[in-house]
Amino acid sequence: MIKKEDVYKIGILGKPHGVRGEIQFRFSDDAFDRCDAEYLVLELEGILVPFFMEEYRFRSDEVALIKFCDIESDEKARELTGTEVYFPRALAEENTETLSWAQIIGFSLVDSGTGKCIGKIASVDETTINLLFEVTTEDGKDLLIPANEDLIKGVDAEKKTIKIEIPEGLLEL
Known part of the structure:
Protein backbone atom coordinates (compact mmCIF):
# COMPACT_ATOMS: atom_id res chain seq x y z
CA MET A 1 0.00 0.00 0.00
CA ASN A 95 17.12 10.58 -10.01
CA THR A 96 17.85 14.20 -9.20
CA GLU A 97 20.38 16.18 -7.21
CA THR A 98 18.09 19.13 -6.54
CA LEU A 99 14.70 19.14 -4.87
CA SER A 100 11.74 20.89 -6.44
CA TRP A 101 9.52 23.22 -4.42
CA ALA A 102 6.77 20.58 -4.48
CA GLN A 103 9.09 17.98 -2.91
CA ILE A 104 9.81 20.08 0.19
CA ILE A 105 6.18 20.35 1.30
CA GLY A 106 6.10 18.76 4.76
CA PHE A 107 9.77 19.44 5.49
CA SER A 108 10.59 21.01 8.86
CA LEU A 109 12.01 24.54 8.76
CA VAL A 110 14.80 24.96 11.34
CA ASP A 111 16.33 28.25 12.52
CA SER A 112 20.05 27.89 11.73
CA GLY A 113 21.00 30.24 14.59
CA THR A 114 19.12 28.53 17.41
CA GLY A 115 18.53 25.03 15.98
CA LYS A 116 14.86 25.42 16.94
CA CYS A 117 12.16 24.01 14.66
CA ILE A 118 9.96 26.84 13.38
CA GLY A 119 7.33 24.55 11.86
CA LYS A 120 6.45 22.49 8.81
CA ILE A 121 6.32 23.87 5.28
CA ALA A 122 2.67 23.77 4.20
CA SER A 123 3.26 25.27 0.75
CA VAL A 124 5.52 27.51 -1.30
CA ASP A 125 4.06 30.81 -2.53
CA GLU A 126 5.47 31.65 -5.96
CA THR A 127 2.85 34.29 -6.80
CA THR A 128 4.90 37.25 -5.62
CA ILE A 129 8.30 38.52 -6.74
CA ASN A 130 9.76 37.12 -3.49
CA LEU A 131 9.37 33.39 -2.99
CA LEU A 132 7.82 32.54 0.40
CA PHE A 133 7.56 29.42 2.55
CA GLU A 134 4.09 29.12 4.08
CA VAL A 135 4.90 27.50 7.43
CA THR A 136 2.55 26.06 10.07
CA THR A 137 3.99 26.13 13.60
CA GLU A 138 3.37 23.43 16.22
CA ASP A 139 0.73 25.65 17.86
CA GLY A 140 -1.14 26.04 14.54
CA LYS A 141 0.05 29.54 13.69
CA ASP A 142 0.71 30.30 10.00
CA LEU A 143 3.88 32.17 9.05
CA LEU A 144 5.36 33.48 5.81
CA ILE A 145 9.15 33.07 5.69
CA PRO A 146 11.26 34.38 2.78
CA ALA A 147 12.68 31.48 0.74
CA ASN A 148 15.73 33.41 -0.39
CA GLU A 149 18.78 31.35 -1.44
CA ASP A 150 21.04 33.51 0.75
CA LEU A 151 18.96 32.64 3.84
CA ILE A 152 18.84 28.87 3.23
CA LYS A 153 21.86 27.38 4.99
CA GLY A 154 21.28 23.69 4.37
CA VAL A 155 18.83 21.06 3.14
CA ASP A 156 18.72 17.49 4.44
CA ALA A 157 16.37 15.48 2.22
CA GLU A 158 16.84 12.35 4.33
CA LYS A 159 15.80 14.08 7.58
CA LYS A 160 13.32 16.30 5.69
CA THR A 161 14.69 19.52 7.19
CA ILE A 162 15.74 22.89 5.83
CA LYS A 163 18.02 25.11 7.91
CA ILE A 164 17.34 28.78 7.32
CA GLU A 165 18.71 32.02 8.73
CA ILE A 166 15.72 33.88 10.14
CA PRO A 167 15.99 37.67 9.82
CA GLU A 168 15.90 39.34 13.24
CA GLY A 169 12.38 40.15 14.44
CA LEU A 170 10.63 38.20 11.66
CA LEU A 171 9.05 35.64 14.00
CA GLU A 172 7.66 38.39 16.25
CA LEU A 173 5.52 39.91 13.48
Missing part, protein backbone atom coordinates in the same frame (compact mmCIF):
# COMPACT_ATOMS: atom_id res chain seq x y z
CA ILE A 2 1.29 3.45 -0.90
CA LYS A 3 1.53 5.85 2.07
CA LYS A 4 0.95 9.61 1.85
CA GLU A 5 4.42 10.33 3.28
CA ASP A 6 6.01 8.32 0.43
CA VAL A 7 4.62 10.65 -2.26
CA TYR A 8 4.20 14.35 -2.87
CA LYS A 9 1.59 16.23 -4.86
CA ILE A 10 2.63 17.35 -8.33
CA GLY A 11 -0.69 18.34 -9.89
CA ILE A 12 -4.29 17.66 -10.72
CA LEU A 13 -6.12 16.07 -13.64
CA GLY A 14 -8.37 18.25 -15.77
CA LYS A 15 -10.90 17.46 -18.45
CA PRO A 16 -10.57 14.77 -21.12
CA HIS A 17 -8.90 15.65 -24.42
CA GLY A 18 -10.33 13.87 -27.43
CA VAL A 19 -12.14 10.55 -27.43
CA ARG A 20 -9.36 7.98 -26.89
CA GLY A 21 -8.84 8.51 -23.14
CA GLU A 22 -6.30 11.33 -23.08
CA ILE A 23 -6.67 13.78 -20.18
CA GLN A 24 -5.24 17.18 -19.29
CA PHE A 25 -2.74 17.19 -16.46
CA ARG A 26 -1.96 20.53 -14.78
CA PHE A 27 1.35 20.03 -12.99
CA SER A 28 3.50 22.06 -10.62
CA ASP A 29 6.51 19.72 -10.85
CA ASP A 30 7.72 17.91 -13.97
CA ALA A 31 9.40 15.10 -12.00
CA PHE A 32 7.51 12.54 -14.10
CA ASP A 33 9.47 13.76 -17.14
CA ARG A 34 12.84 14.40 -15.44
CA CYS A 35 12.85 10.94 -13.86
CA ASP A 36 11.40 9.11 -16.86
CA ALA A 37 8.69 7.59 -14.64
CA GLU A 38 6.47 4.74 -15.76
CA TYR A 39 3.57 5.64 -13.49
CA LEU A 40 1.94 8.39 -11.46
CA VAL A 41 -0.01 7.97 -8.24
CA LEU A 42 -3.65 9.13 -8.18
CA GLU A 43 -5.75 9.60 -5.08
CA LEU A 44 -9.07 7.83 -5.59
CA GLU A 45 -11.55 7.94 -2.69
CA GLY A 46 -8.70 8.50 -0.22
CA ILE A 47 -6.59 5.61 -1.56
CA LEU A 48 -3.33 6.17 -3.43
CA VAL A 49 -3.33 4.10 -6.63
CA PRO A 50 -0.54 3.81 -9.24
CA PHE A 51 -1.62 4.53 -12.83
CA PHE A 52 0.81 3.52 -15.57
CA MET A 53 1.33 6.00 -18.38
CA GLU A 54 1.07 4.94 -21.99
CA GLU A 55 2.27 8.30 -23.29
CA TYR A 56 2.23 12.03 -22.60
CA ARG A 57 3.02 15.24 -24.41
CA PHE A 58 3.50 18.75 -23.19
CA ARG A 59 0.91 21.34 -24.13
CA SER A 60 2.59 24.17 -22.18
CA ASP A 61 4.98 24.68 -19.28
CA GLU A 62 2.20 23.74 -16.85
CA VAL A 63 -0.08 21.38 -18.79
CA ALA A 64 0.54 17.98 -20.34
CA LEU A 65 -1.85 15.69 -22.17
CA ILE A 66 -1.51 12.24 -20.67
CA LYS A 67 -2.78 8.82 -21.70
CA PHE A 68 -2.99 6.18 -18.96
CA CYS A 69 -3.04 2.45 -19.69
CA ASP A 70 -6.56 0.97 -19.68
CA ILE A 71 -8.25 4.40 -19.95
CA GLU A 72 -9.60 4.03 -23.50
CA SER A 73 -12.47 6.53 -23.72
CA ASP A 74 -13.35 10.09 -22.83
CA GLU A 75 -15.98 8.71 -20.39
CA LYS A 76 -13.32 6.80 -18.41
CA ALA A 77 -10.99 9.82 -18.51
CA ARG A 78 -13.81 12.11 -17.32
CA GLU A 79 -14.15 9.96 -14.18
CA LEU A 80 -10.60 11.05 -13.25
CA THR A 81 -11.25 14.79 -13.68
CA GLY A 82 -10.27 16.68 -10.52
CA THR A 83 -8.13 13.82 -9.19
CA GLU A 84 -4.95 14.84 -7.37
CA VAL A 85 -1.73 13.46 -8.81
CA TYR A 86 1.28 12.43 -6.72
CA PHE A 87 4.84 11.31 -7.42
CA PRO A 88 6.95 8.82 -5.40
CA ARG A 89 9.54 10.64 -3.27
CA ALA A 90 12.05 7.79 -3.55
CA LEU A 91 12.00 7.86 -7.33
CA ALA A 92 12.41 11.64 -7.43
CA GLU A 93 15.26 11.65 -4.92
CA GLU A 94 17.28 8.91 -6.61
Whole structure:
Protein backbone atom coordinates (compact mmCIF):
# COMPACT_ATOMS: atom_id res chain seq x y z
CA MET A 1 0.00 0.00 0.00
CA ILE A 2 1.29 3.45 -0.90
CA LYS A 3 1.53 5.85 2.07
CA LYS A 4 0.95 9.61 1.85
CA GLU A 5 4.42 10.33 3.28
CA ASP A 6 6.01 8.32 0.43
CA VAL A 7 4.62 10.65 -2.26
CA TYR A 8 4.20 14.35 -2.87
CA LYS A 9 1.59 16.23 -4.86
CA ILE A 10 2.63 17.35 -8.33
CA GLY A 11 -0.69 18.34 -9.89
CA ILE A 12 -4.29 17.66 -10.72
CA LEU A 13 -6.12 16.07 -13.64
CA GLY A 14 -8.37 18.25 -15.77
CA LYS A 15 -10.90 17.46 -18.45
CA PRO A 16 -10.57 14.77 -21.12
CA HIS A 17 -8.90 15.65 -24.42
CA GLY A 18 -10.33 13.87 -27.43
CA VAL A 19 -12.14 10.55 -27.43
CA ARG A 20 -9.36 7.98 -26.89
CA GLY A 21 -8.84 8.51 -23.14
CA GLU A 22 -6.30 11.33 -23.08
CA ILE A 23 -6.67 13.78 -20.18
CA GLN A 24 -5.24 17.18 -19.29
CA PHE A 25 -2.74 17.19 -16.46
CA ARG A 26 -1.96 20.53 -14.78
CA PHE A 27 1.35 20.03 -12.99
CA SER A 28 3.50 22.06 -10.62
CA ASP A 29 6.51 19.72 -10.85
CA ASP A 30 7.72 17.91 -13.97
CA ALA A 31 9.40 15.10 -12.00
CA PHE A 32 7.51 12.54 -14.10
CA ASP A 33 9.47 13.76 -17.14
CA ARG A 34 12.84 14.40 -15.44
CA CYS A 35 12.85 10.94 -13.86
CA ASP A 36 11.40 9.11 -16.86
CA ALA A 37 8.69 7.59 -14.64
CA GLU A 38 6.47 4.74 -15.76
CA TYR A 39 3.57 5.64 -13.49
CA LEU A 40 1.94 8.39 -11.46
CA VAL A 41 -0.01 7.97 -8.24
CA LEU A 42 -3.65 9.13 -8.18
CA GLU A 43 -5.75 9.60 -5.08
CA LEU A 44 -9.07 7.83 -5.59
CA GLU A 45 -11.55 7.94 -2.69
CA GLY A 46 -8.70 8.50 -0.22
CA ILE A 47 -6.59 5.61 -1.56
CA LEU A 48 -3.33 6.17 -3.43
CA VAL A 49 -3.33 4.10 -6.63
CA PRO A 50 -0.54 3.81 -9.24
CA PHE A 51 -1.62 4.53 -12.83
CA PHE A 52 0.81 3.52 -15.57
CA MET A 53 1.33 6.00 -18.38
CA GLU A 54 1.07 4.94 -21.99
CA GLU A 55 2.27 8.30 -23.29
CA TYR A 56 2.23 12.03 -22.60
CA ARG A 57 3.02 15.24 -24.41
CA PHE A 58 3.50 18.75 -23.19
CA ARG A 59 0.91 21.34 -24.13
CA SER A 60 2.59 24.17 -22.18
CA ASP A 61 4.98 24.68 -19.28
CA GLU A 62 2.20 23.74 -16.85
CA VAL A 63 -0.08 21.38 -18.79
CA ALA A 64 0.54 17.98 -20.34
CA LEU A 65 -1.85 15.69 -22.17
CA ILE A 66 -1.51 12.24 -20.67
CA LYS A 67 -2.78 8.82 -21.70
CA PHE A 68 -2.99 6.18 -18.96
CA CYS A 69 -3.04 2.45 -19.69
CA ASP A 70 -6.56 0.97 -19.68
CA ILE A 71 -8.25 4.40 -19.95
CA GLU A 72 -9.60 4.03 -23.50
CA SER A 73 -12.47 6.53 -23.72
CA ASP A 74 -13.35 10.09 -22.83
CA GLU A 75 -15.98 8.71 -20.39
CA LYS A 76 -13.32 6.80 -18.41
CA ALA A 77 -10.99 9.82 -18.51
CA ARG A 78 -13.81 12.11 -17.32
CA GLU A 79 -14.15 9.96 -14.18
CA LEU A 80 -10.60 11.05 -13.25
CA THR A 81 -11.25 14.79 -13.68
CA GLY A 82 -10.27 16.68 -10.52
CA THR A 83 -8.13 13.82 -9.19
CA GLU A 84 -4.95 14.84 -7.37
CA VAL A 85 -1.73 13.46 -8.81
CA TYR A 86 1.28 12.43 -6.72
CA PHE A 87 4.84 11.31 -7.42
CA PRO A 88 6.95 8.82 -5.40
CA ARG A 89 9.54 10.64 -3.27
CA ALA A 90 12.05 7.79 -3.55
CA LEU A 91 12.00 7.86 -7.33
CA ALA A 92 12.41 11.64 -7.43
CA GLU A 93 15.26 11.65 -4.92
CA GLU A 94 17.28 8.91 -6.61
CA ASN A 95 17.12 10.58 -10.01
CA THR A 96 17.85 14.20 -9.20
CA GLU A 97 20.38 16.18 -7.21
CA THR A 98 18.09 19.13 -6.54
CA LEU A 99 14.70 19.14 -4.87
CA SER A 100 11.74 20.89 -6.44
CA TRP A 101 9.52 23.22 -4.42
CA ALA A 102 6.77 20.58 -4.48
CA GLN A 103 9.09 17.98 -2.91
CA ILE A 104 9.81 20.08 0.19
CA ILE A 105 6.18 20.35 1.30
CA GLY A 106 6.10 18.76 4.76
CA PHE A 107 9.77 19.44 5.49
CA SER A 108 10.59 21.01 8.86
CA LEU A 109 12.01 24.54 8.76
CA VAL A 110 14.80 24.96 11.34
CA ASP A 111 16.33 28.25 12.52
CA SER A 112 20.05 27.89 11.73
CA GLY A 113 21.00 30.24 14.59
CA THR A 114 19.12 28.53 17.41
CA GLY A 115 18.53 25.03 15.98
CA LYS A 116 14.86 25.42 16.94
CA CYS A 117 12.16 24.01 14.66
CA ILE A 118 9.96 26.84 13.38
CA GLY A 119 7.33 24.55 11.86
CA LYS A 120 6.45 22.49 8.81
CA ILE A 121 6.32 23.87 5.28
CA ALA A 122 2.67 23.77 4.20
CA SER A 123 3.26 25.27 0.75
CA VAL A 124 5.52 27.51 -1.30
CA ASP A 125 4.06 30.81 -2.53
CA GLU A 126 5.47 31.65 -5.96
CA THR A 127 2.85 34.29 -6.80
CA THR A 128 4.90 37.25 -5.62
CA ILE A 129 8.30 38.52 -6.74
CA ASN A 130 9.76 37.12 -3.49
CA LEU A 131 9.37 33.39 -2.99
CA LEU A 132 7.82 32.54 0.40
CA PHE A 133 7.56 29.42 2.55
CA GLU A 134 4.09 29.12 4.08
CA VAL A 135 4.90 27.50 7.43
CA THR A 136 2.55 26.06 10.07
CA THR A 137 3.99 26.13 13.60
CA GLU A 138 3.37 23.43 16.22
CA ASP A 139 0.73 25.65 17.86
CA GLY A 140 -1.14 26.04 14.54
CA LYS A 141 0.05 29.54 13.69
CA ASP A 142 0.71 30.30 10.00
CA LEU A 143 3.88 32.17 9.05
CA LEU A 144 5.36 33.48 5.81
CA ILE A 145 9.15 33.07 5.69
CA PRO A 146 11.26 34.38 2.78
CA ALA A 147 12.68 31.48 0.74
CA ASN A 148 15.73 33.41 -0.39
CA GLU A 149 18.78 31.35 -1.44
CA ASP A 150 21.04 33.51 0.75
CA LEU A 151 18.96 32.64 3.84
CA ILE A 152 18.84 28.87 3.23
CA LYS A 153 21.86 27.38 4.99
CA GLY A 154 21.28 23.69 4.37
CA VAL A 155 18.83 21.06 3.14
CA ASP A 156 18.72 17.49 4.44
CA ALA A 157 16.37 15.48 2.22
CA GLU A 158 16.84 12.35 4.33
CA LYS A 159 15.80 14.08 7.58
CA LYS A 160 13.32 16.30 5.69
CA THR A 161 14.69 19.52 7.19
CA ILE A 162 15.74 22.89 5.83
CA LYS A 163 18.02 25.11 7.91
CA ILE A 164 17.34 28.78 7.32
CA GLU A 165 18.71 32.02 8.73
CA ILE A 166 15.72 33.88 10.14
CA PRO A 167 15.99 37.67 9.82
CA GLU A 168 15.90 39.34 13.24
CA GLY A 169 12.38 40.15 14.44
CA LEU A 170 10.63 38.20 11.66
CA LEU A 171 9.05 35.64 14.00
CA GLU A 172 7.66 38.39 16.25
CA LEU A 173 5.52 39.91 13.48
